[in-house]
Amino acid sequence: MSQRELAIHIFRYNPEDPNDEPKTETFTLQEEEGMTLFIALNKIREEQDPTLKFDFVCRAGICGSCGMLINGKPTLACKTLTKTLPDDITLMPLPVFKLLGDLSVDTGTWFRDISLRTESWIHTDKPFDPEAEEERMSNETALQIYEAERCIECGCCIGGCATANIKPDFIGAAGVNRVARFMVDPRDERDEQAYFDVVGSEDGIFGCIGLMACDDNCPIDIPLQGQLAYVRRKMAAAGWKR
Amino acid sequence: MKHYDHFTTDVLVVGAGLAGERAAIEAASRGLNVIILSLVPPRRSHSSAAQGGMQAALGNSAMGKGDNPDVHFADTVKGSDWGCDQDVARLFAENAPIAVRQMAYWGVPWNRVKAEKRIYDGKEIQEDPEKEGLITARNFGGTAKWRTCYTSDGTGHSLLYTMDSVVLKLGITVHDRTEVLSLIHDDKRCFGVVSRCLRTGQLRVYTARSTVIATGGYGRLYGASTNAVINEGSGMFVALETGKVPLGNMEAVQFHPTGIVPTWILITEGARGDGGYLLDKNHHRFMPDYEPKKKELASRDVVSRRIMQHIRKGYGVDSPHGPHVWLDIRHLGEKHINTNLREIANICRNFRGIDPVHDLIPVRPTQHYSMGGIRTDINGIAYGLEGLFALGEAACWDLHGFNRLGGNSLAETVVAGMVVGDKIASYTREADLQYSSSLIDDHVGFQEDRIQALIEARNGDENVYELRREMEETLSENVGIFRSEGPLKKAVSKLHELLERSYHVGLTSDGKGANPELASALRITGMIKLAYCIAAGALAREESRGSHYREDFPARDDDNWLKRTLAYWPEGAKEPVLEYEPVKITELPPGDRGYGEATRESAESNSSS
Numbered sequence: 109m110s111q112r113e114l115a116i117h118i119f120r121y122n123p124e125d126p127n128d129e130p131k132t133e134t135f136t137l138q139e140e141e142g143m144t145l146f147i148a149l150n151k152i153r154e155e156q157d158p159t160l161k162f163d164f165v166c167r168a169g170i171c172g173s174c175g176m177l178i179n180g181k182p183t184l185a186c187k188t189l190t191k192t193l194p195d196d197i198t199l200m201p202l203p204v205f206k207l208l209g210d211l212s213v214d215t216g217t218w219f220r221d222i223s224l225r226t227e228s229w230i231h232t233d234k235p236f237d238p239e240a241e242e243e244r245m246s247n248e249t250a251l252q253i254y255e256a257e258r259c260i261e262c263g264c265c266i267g268g269c270a271t272a273n274i275k276p277d278f279i280g281a282a283g284v285n286r287v288a289r290f291m292v293d294p295r296d297e298r299d300e301q302a303y304f305d306v307v308g309s310e311d312g313i314f315g316c317i318g319l320m321a322c323d324d325n326c327p328i329d330i331p332l333q334g335q336l337a338y339v340r341r342k343m344a345a346a347g348w349k350r
Numbered sequence: 351m352k353h354y355d356h357f358t359t360d361v362l363v364v365g366a367g368l369a370g371e372r373a374a375i376e377a378a379s380r381g382l383n384v385i386i387l388s389l390v391p392p393r394r395s396h397s398s399a400a401q402g403g404m405q406a407a408l409g410n411s412a413m414g415k416g417d418n419p420d421v422h423f424a425d426t427v428k429g430s431d432w433g434c435d436q437d438v439a440r441l442f443a444e445n446a447p448i449a450v451r452q453m454a455y456w457g458v459p460w461n462r463v464k465a466e467k468r469i470y471d472g473k474e475i476q477e478d479p480e481k482e483g484l485i486t487a488r489n490f491g492g493t494a495k496w497r498t499c500y501t502s503d504g505t506g507h508s509l510l511y512t513m514d515s516v517v518l519k520l521g522i523t524v525h526d527r528t529e530v531l532s533l534i535h536d537d538k539r540c541f542g543v544v545s546r547c548l549r550t551g552q553l554r555v556y557t558a559r560s561t562v563i564a565t566g567g568y569g570r571l572y573g574a575s576t577n578a579v580i581n582e583g584s585g586m587f588v589a590l591e592t593g594k595v596p597l598g599n600m601e602a603v604q605f606h607p608t609g610i611v612p613t614w615i616l617i618t619e620g621a622r623g624d625g626g627y628l629l630d631k632n633h634h635r636f637m638p639d640y641e642p643k644k645k646e647l648a649s650r651d652v653v654s655r656r657i658m659q660h661i662r663k664g665y666g667v668d669s670p671h672g673p674h675v676w677l678d679i680r681h682l683g684e685k686h687i688n689t690n691l692r693e694i695a696n697i698c699r700n701f702r703g704i705d706p707v708h709d710l711i712p713v714r715p716t717q718h719y720s721m722g723g724i725r726t727d728i729n730g731i732a733y734g735l736e737g738l739f740a741l742g743e744a745a746c747w748d749l750h751g752f753n754r755l756g757g758n759s760l761a762e763t764v765v766a767g768m769v770v771g772d773k774i775a776s777y778t779r780e781a782d783l784q785y786s787s788s789l790i791d792d793h794v795g796f797q798e799d800r801i802q803a804l805i806e807a808r809n810g811d812e813n814v815y816e817l818r819r820e821m822e823e824t825l826s827e828n829v830g831i832f833r834s835e836g837p838l839k840k841a842v843s844k845l846h847e848l849l850e851r852s853y854h855v856g857l858t859s860d861g862k863g864a865n866p867e868l869a870s871a872l873r874i875t876g877m878i879k880l881a882y883c884i885a886a887g888a889l890a891r892e893e894s895r896g897s898h899y900r901e902d903f904p905a906r907d908d909d910n911w912l913k914r915t916l917a918y919w920p921e922g923a924k925e926p927v928l929e930y931e932p933v934k935i936t937e938l939p940p941g942d943r944g945y946g947e948a949t950r951e952s953a954e955s956n957s958s959s
């Protein structure tokens with residue numbers, strides 16, 4: 109394998125420090141076989157600058173912590189192999205989310221807020237009976253719910269969305285997908301009007317301008333285009349009945 | 351009077367994984383005020399990484415027919431190599447089906463029984479049409495029945511997202527990006543914690559009538575681990591550092607047979623459960639030679655040892671990262687791999703550039719799970735300090751003894767959350783909270799001083815990352831799957847040295863705000879103490895039991911070692927103090943596991959090719 113020298117240009121800013129100003133810093137690093145940006149960034153922190161802030165948890169592409177702009181594209185850093193990138197790599201924090209420092213952004217708070225606003229939990233009046241057999245469900249329905257539930261809340265679809273970048277309250281593709289997850293779930297007893305109340309607005313599905321950047325950016329291939337269309341159809345119908 | 355933010359609540363839960371959130375839900379449903387603290391947003395906790403599944407004896411799938419809590423209990427006890435507490439195992443097995451059904455009620459999309467025929471390992475399976483639509487199960491190691499309930503390849507993700515949705519619905523307060531640094535106590539009672547905000551670097555105090563530790567495992571003490579990078583065992587060492595609370599069975603460390611080489615990301619047991627094979631360098635399926643009955647699906651400790659044994663005989667595949675074996679799932683077919691095992695397929699593609707539909711997967715046993723942890727009684731009450739509870743992977747409740755079965759950990763988190771959560775609620779209602787403000791000032795002052803010393807490099811300029819690497823190597827090389835006196839002694843003396851050096855760490859950066867180097871430096875001493883407890887416990891235990899395999903004492907020794915290690919760290923001590931307590935045997939006396947080296951059925955010698 110060729111031993112490239114990588115030039116990694118990293119956005120630096122500490123919003124906690126009133127004297128700090130946003131800037132880009134360049135770190136050079138010897139590429140290694142099988143190197144991911146997780147490995148590269150940790151090497152930089154341990155060997156060159158221990159103040160560098162970024163977020164990794166699972167380092168396996170499943171927890172959604174490490175979304176950032178890699179040469180302009182929002183994606184997961186932990187599962188980006190450096191060999192797929194040119195010698196010059198620019199890393200920026202995801203836009204839209206509150207910046208905590210350098211590459212670290214507060215996706216957690218953003219997604220919690222969306223979940224609360226869309227009331228993303230099963231709404232039911234039935235009590236739980238610990239003695240009873242579980243309610244039946246077809247395996248197809250279970251898989252359909254899981255398909256939407258897979259979202260890891262990484263924020264890549266949000267960071268790359270034109271609407272989300274200008275409208276702070278837009279719930280984005282991830283938010284709409286979250287609502288779709290409950291719409292297909294027979295255990296949730298909300299009717300269409302109840303869903304309309306949480307997504308049937310300009311901050312919800314009707315704010316989406318349909319350019320589908322989100323669909324391209326989702327690192328785990330959630331079919332966002334289909335999910336947006338599904339919710340738009342349902343909500344348009346519900347809107348008529350108002 | 352010092353200045354710091356101070357929060358007070360009824361129940362303080364440290365940890366927003368499955369165990370912590372489930373306990374919080376129980377306490378909040380009983381009308382108590384709860385605050386949950388977490389290093390990361392709850393949904394990023396390591397529980398979300400569990401792919402395989404959760405055990406519960408529902409008996410719905412054809413291959414699970416006739417299953418019940420008795421069988422689950424027996425599997426768990428055998429799996430633990432009789433190291434577990436049998437009252438706990440019984441309580442657990444009885445409650446696991448309720449836990450799975452409650453999670454279904456809250457929204458987990460469990461895969462369901464489909465009335466269809468399938469071929470599995472050469473046999474035809476016909477599901478019962480009467481059971482169509484009930485929660486199904488897959489095969490996992492060390493179980494007599496198919497008992498592992500799952501949602502495709504994202505069981506932990508679905509469970510945690512669902513659990514967290516209930517936390518949201520109940521309006522429970524969560525403070526994420528908060529790291530607990532120490533427990534506030536007066537040697538008798540725990541009053542809460544001192545923590546550091548990972549957004550600003552400020553210290554913060556939480557006081558509570560009961561404090562609950564649900565901080566998960568310590569996998570990252572080992573260099574090669576399947577665990578998330580935040581799994582550094584901090585909940586365990588803050589308890590240990592009180593000097594009063596012991597850690598149970600720290601030498602019981604699980605190695606998962608199939609970490610992918612060389613990133614050590616987990617390839618779930620579901621891969622073998624669904625019919626995957628292990629092959630050697632000659633592409634020979636070797637597990638049936640060693641374990642004719644259970645083959646690839648003996649318990650994890652056994653499969654891991656069999657792989658290493660086979661590699662030692664020269665049948666490993668050489669690679670720059672050491673020898674490995676192959677995992678083969680090609681025969682399961684593209685459709686199955688891309689739906690039921692999609693996560694595995696993605697890991698292979700993204701992190702290794704191979705496609706398991708066509709390629710073999712390079713795997714080697716990798717640190718995976720901590721059976722040991724904060725020792726509690728069956729109610730989750732920690733030994734040694736009043737007002738302190740622990741559960742989940744951080745605790746030694748002792749469901750798993752010396753080896754945990756796949757699927758029993760997710761089940762433990764939810765069941766313990768339910769059962770212990772109830773005890774926490776009852777305790778908290780009766781408990782009062784009286785402490786002196788000087789006690790809190792002292793605890794905060796201690797942490798402030800540590801931080802200042804690190805920033806000024808007052809005690810030396812040891813590098814935290816260097817110490818960490820040395821600790822990781824020490825454990826990986828000397829306290830791994832095969833253990834013996836020489837290397838264990840080496841580990842203990844090295845850790846002794848590292849511990850001393852850790853008191854002389856100094857930062858190379860300014861340590862301002864939420865500085866990540868400072869965060870690491872604040873953890874290193876505690877982590878080395880945990881590593882020390884593991885190595886010292888392993889050196890002392892002169893027998894082999896479950897995952898603890900001593901080459902110089904290869905047999906289980908029930909006469910002398912049917913007991914649990916309790917590691918204490920008295921204030922000011924330079925090494926842990928080991929004590930022991932008997933293991934409670936109620937229903938199932940020690941016997942043959944039915945797999946592994948001690949079993950006659952297993953062919954030790956005829957494994958030549």
Ligand SMILES: Cc1cc2nc3c(=O)[nH]c(=O)nc-3n(C[C@H](O)[C@H](O)[C@H](O)COP(=O)(O)OP(=O)(O)OC[C@H]3O[C@@H](n4cnc5c(N)ncnc54)[C@H](O)[C@@H]3O)c2cc1C
Nearest residue numbers: 365366367368369389397402403530566742743757759760
């Ligand atoms: C890759 C992988 C796959 C697995 N698959 C399975 C499986 O299929 N089936 C199964 O049964 N088990 C599985 N396990 C094991 C299982 O996932 C874990 O044991 C279980 O999820 C642990 O849950 P927990 O709630 O105890 O801890 P975690 O989910 O690890 O949560 C710990 C919480 O504590 C917080 N925390 C930690 N330290 C601090 C601190 N100092 N201050 C504040 N907060 C803190 C963290 O932020 C986090 O919220 C798997 C494990 C791994 C590594």
Ligand code: SF4
Nearest residue numbers: 269316317319320322
């Ligand atoms: S399609 Fe809609 S949600 Fe997706 S990026 Fe465009 S505006 Fe945003």
Ligand code: SF4
Nearest residue numbers: 259260262263265326
């Ligand atoms: S929909 Fe995809 S891109 Fe958007 S947050 Fe979820 S996982 Fe990330």
Ligand code: FES
Nearest residue numbers: 165167171172186
């Ligand atoms: S660190 Fe978990 S997705 Fe990247």
